[in-house]
Amino acid sequence: MNPLAALFMRDLKLAGRVGGGAGIGVLFFLIVIVLTPFAIGPDLALLARIGPAILWLGALLASLLTLDRLIAADAEDGSLDLILTGQTPLELAVATKALAHWLSTGLPLVIATPLFALLMNLDSQASLAVALTLLAGTPALTFIGLLGAALSVTLRRGGLLLTVLVLPLTVPVLIFGVSASNAAIVGPLPFGTPFTILCALTLVSFVVGTFAAAAALRHGIE
Amino acid sequence: MRLEASDLACVRGGREVFAGLRFAVAGGEALMVTGRNGAGKSSLLRMIAGLVRVAAGRLALTGGADDLPLAEQAHYLGHQDALKPSLTVEENLDFWARYLGTGDGAPAALAAVGLDTVAKLPAGYLSAGQRRRLSIARLVAIKRPIWLLDEPASALDRAAQDRLAELMRGHLAGGGLIVAAAHGPIGLEGARELQLGATG
Numbered sequence: 001m002n003p004l005a006a007l008f009m010r011d012l013k014l015a016g017r018v019g020g021g022a023g024i025g026v027l028f029f030l031i032v033i034v035l036t037p038f039a040i041g042p043d044l045a046l047l048a049r050i051g052p053a054i055l056w057l058g059a060l061l062a063s064l065l066t067l068d069r070l071i072a073a074d075a076e077d078g079s080l081d082l083i084l085t086g087q088t089p090l091e092l093a094v095a096t097k098a099l100a101h102w103l104s105t106g107l108p109l110v111i112a113t114p115l116f117a118l119l120m121n122l123d124s125q126a127s128l129a130v131a132l133t134l135l136a137g138t139p140a141l142t143f144i145g146l147l148g149a150a151l152s153v154t155l156r157r158g159g160l161l162l163t164v165l166v167l168p169l170t171v172p173v174l175i176f177g178v179s180a181s182n183a184a185i186v187g188p189l190p191f192g193t194p195f196t197i198l199c200a201l202t203l204v205s206f207v208v209g210t211f212a213a214a215a216a217l218r219h220g221i222e
Numbered sequence: 223m224r225l226e227a228s229d230l231a232c233v234r235g236g237r238e239v240f241a242g243l244r245f246a247v248a249g250g251e252a253l254m255v256t257g258r259n260g261a262g263k264s265s266l267l268r269m270i271a272g273l274v275r276v277a278a279g280r281l282a283l284t285g286g287a288d289d290l291p292l293a294e295q296a297h298y299l300g301h302q303d304a305l306k307p308s309l310t311v312e313e314n315l316d317f318w319a320r321y322l323g324t325g326d327g328a329p330a331a332l333a334a335v336g337l338d339t340v341a342k343l344p345a346g347y348l349s350a351g352q353r354r355r356l357s358i359a360r361l362v363a364i365k366r367p368i369w370l371l372d373e374p375a376s377a378l379d380r381a382a383q384d385r386l387a388e389l390m391r392g393h394l395a396g397g398g399l400i401v402a403a404a405h406g407p408i409g410l411e412g413a414r415e416l417q418l419g420a421t422g
Contacts, residue, residue, distance in 0.1 A: 006320035010309070017308035078302025081273055085293045086322050221275055 003088045004096045011097055015104035022104045025062040026112050032058035033116045044121045051120030052130050052181035056174055058116075059109045059134055060141060066105045067145040068152070068162050070097065071217075075153045080217070090214040098146040098209070106138040122185075129184035129191070133198060137177040140202040143209030144169045150213035154220030173201050223249035223286050223367060225270070225399060229279035232265045239265050241278070245416050249285070249367070252390070252400040252413035261419030263403035264301070267370045270401060271298035286367060296368040297361045303353045307346030311337055314345050315359050323364035331363035335385065350377040358386060361393075369393060371402040375409075383409060 015022040036054050037047060071094070074080040083093055113134055117127030148166035155161065180194035224246060231241035239262035247253045255263045268274040270281065272293030283292045305314050312332065319328040332338045335355040340348070348356065354377050361369055369390070375383050387409025390400055402408060 003321045006317055006325070010306075010313075010317045013313070014306055014308060076302075077306070078300055078304040079306075081268075081271070081298060081300060081302070082304050082318065082322065084273060085271055085296065085298055087290070087294050088321070221273055 003086060004092055007093060007096050008100050011100035012104055025066050025105045026108045028065050029058045029062040029109055032061060033119050048121045051122045053178050054120060055113060055130050056178050060170060060174060062109055063106055063138060063141045064163055067149055070101050070149040071153045090217060091210050094146060094213045095210040098142050102139050102142040106142050109138060110134045126185040130181045133177045133180045136198050136202060137173050140173045140205040141170055143205040146209045146213045150216040154216055224284050227281050230281060231278035232262055232269055233277040234265060240418055247399050249397045249399050250394050252394060252410045254410060254413045254415045255403040255418060256415055257418030263418055264372050267372050267403055271296050271370050295366055296370050297366045299357055299371045299374055301372060303357045305345045305353055305356060308344060310342050310344055311356060312341040315363060318360050319363040327363040331359040334362050335359045351379055351382060354378055355382055367398045369400045373404055374402060
């Protein structure tokens with residue numbers, strides 16, 4: 001098994017064990033979705049109209065919740081030092097960590113979306129559309145978060161800063177994610193237009209997030 | 223193989239920790255770094271491991287594997303154990319053996335530090351000394367010519383200290399080199415001493 005596969009498997013294992021936090025994101029997502037109808041009131045038409053936006057906001061906040069452990073956990077116990085002395089390029093190592101993180105925290109949000117969409121009075125076609133846009137968009141949130149996680153690690157105790165740093169950068173993903181969902185549900189825009197831009201954003205964040213995070217960590221070596 | 227430093231300086235947080243440091247260690251030799259707290263022992267080891275930037279001077283390895291940077295030929299044993307409490311002893315060592323090397327030597331290394339009986343136990347249940355031994359197992363599991371040891375004997379009982387000394391002697395006999403920071407003797411008799419911060 002090569003080093004990257006080992007790192008990938010370890011991170012997945014850690015997420016699954018006690019204290020790994022894989023389920024916390026989904027629970028938080030559920031709470032946000034459950035609270036919304038209480039705040040807005042039992043107006044079914046209104047809930048269906050704002051449903052995709054609330055689902056996206058919930059997923060965005062839920063994916064932020066677990067981000068601070070992405071690199072900080074390894075930095076605190078000294079694992080990051082050893083990862084830096086490994087022969088694997090740091091870019092590949094952080095990309096692998098982010099991928100494992102998305103699989104263990106981002107994908108469960110996507111899978112839970114059709115279920116949670118019921119609470120927002122979305123029909124099956126609409127909820128599938130939202131799930132599809134989340135599938136395309138949540139990796140972007142993880143890789144943008146990767147950059148924030150790397151930056152906040154080098155600042156020490158930057159956990160709270162991470163949220164403030166990352167949220168503004170996720171605005172484009174949120175805009176195109178929600179507009180693609182709405183395009184699929186009410187139109188008049190064709191679904192493909194915002195959806196392809198969303199996919200493009202994910203690909204860009206994959207490249208930029210990975211290289212910038214590795215650069216931030218290297219720069220963090222005082 | 224020879225590790226040589228000339229006019230080495232270290233700056234951390236805007237403060238100069240040491241400057242004008244020079245030393246040379248050859249394969250089969252050990253260098254003991256001593257000095258008061260804050261003299262820069264750990265910083266020196268982290269610098270050799272590539273974890274602290276060289277502020278001035280030169281740090282060079284000659285005669286090692288030419289295509290690898292210094293940091294990738296060195297084992298760094300720091301204050302932190304790099305262990306995940308929720309993974310078992312075996313899984314922790316196995317991961318590092320695979321990430322840093324080929325992963326073959328893990329079971330034998332676990333036996334070498336006497337942790338094979340607790341292999342299936344989550345690392346979170348280990349005592350401080352056992353965690354230390356698990357970190358030391360990493361040095362045995364993956365072959366790298368340079369060992370950078372920061373207080374390697376801390377928390378170890380007498381028997382484990384003897385075992386560590388034996389492992390270090392074995393490493394030196396195999397042509398490896400050791401740079402260790404310690405306050406007391408760690409079983410490296412005849413090692414040269416580098417005192418940091420002596421003249422201020």
